[in-house]
Every structure is written in C-alpha cells, then in structure tokens.
Amino acid sequence: MATDPVCLMxxxxxxxxxxxxxxxVKYYFCCNWCKKQFDENTRKFTRISNDVCxxxxxxx
Numbered sequence: 001m002a003t004d005p006v007c008l009m010x011x012x013x014x015x016x017x018x019x020x021x022x023x024x025v026k027y028y029f030c031c032n033w034c035k036k037q038f039d040e041n042t043r044k045f046t047r048i049s050n051d052v053c054x055x056x057x058x059x060x
Contacts, residue, residue: 001013002016002027002028003028004027004028004029004030004034005027005029005038005045005046006029006034006035006037006038006045007030007034009030009034011028011029011030013028016028016029018030018031018032018034018035019035020035020038020039020042022042022046023046025046027045027046
C-alpha cells in the first residue's frame with residue numbers, strides 16, 4: 001500500500017490508475033486531480049510525503 005502524497009489516502013499500488021515518477025521515486029494517486037496537483041507542485045508534495053513516511057516509521 002502507498003499513500004497519495006496530496007490527499008494522504010491509502011492507495012493500492014497494484015490497482016492505482018494514476019502514478020507519477022519524480023527523482024526516480026514512483027508516487028501513487030487516488031484520482032487524476034491529485035496527480036495533477038502533484039505534477040504542478042512536486043516540491044510541496046514530495047516534502048509532505050517524506051514527512052508522513054518519517055512520522056509513520058516513528059509510530060511503529
């Protein structure tokens with residue numbers, strides 16, 4: 001499972017219809033709107049995505 005970096009929804013990588021690759025990292029999206037927001041402002045959303053991943057690791 002992956003987290004949509006725009007809306008933070010959980011997305012199944014196998015079923016994801018919308019993806020983007022940024023700096024060799026593949027991102028998964030729940031809808032085209034989220035993908036478009038990400039593509040227009042990757043710096044903002046990759047930063048959020050990294051923060052969420054770090055926080056989730058700390059919870060474990």
